Amino acid sequence: MNKEQRKVLAGLATDLDEARGKVEDIKAQIETLRDEEQEKYDNMPENLQGGERGEKLDQAITELQDAIDNIERMDFDWVIEALGRAEE
Numbered sequence: 001m002n003k004e005q006r007k008v009l010a011g012l013a014t015d016l017d018e019a020r021g022k023v024e025d026i027k028a029q030i031e032t033l034r035d036e037e038q039e040k041y042d043n044m045p046e047n048l049q050g051g052e053r054g055e056k057l058d059q060a061i062t063e064l065q066d067a068i069d070n071i072e073r074m075d076f077d078w079v080i081e082a083l084g085r086a087e088e
Contacts, residue, residue: 006087013083020076027071034064 001009041049041057048054 001087009083009087013080016076016080016083023071023074023076027068030064030067030071034061034068037061037064 037057037060041054041061044054044057049058
């Protein structure tokens with residue numbers, strides 16, 4: 001790998017590290033939304049939880065949790081370390 005390519009990899013690693021912070025902020029916002037939806041669902045009478053509105057809330061909560069789970073699977077450290085190893 002030449003000097004220019006190493007410079008590009010170093011810049012990508014820096015960009016990825018910055019993106020990690022943004023992704024964590026997004027994750028926190030999604031968690032807040034999930035918690036708000038969960039609170040709405042939990043405060044519904046049981047007979048309404050099984051109705052259309054309750055099912056929609058439950059589905060939204062599930063989708064938000066899935067989004068959180070997938071964000072948590074992102075392994076920024078591994079990618080940054082791999083870029084560093086590629087520079088060698």
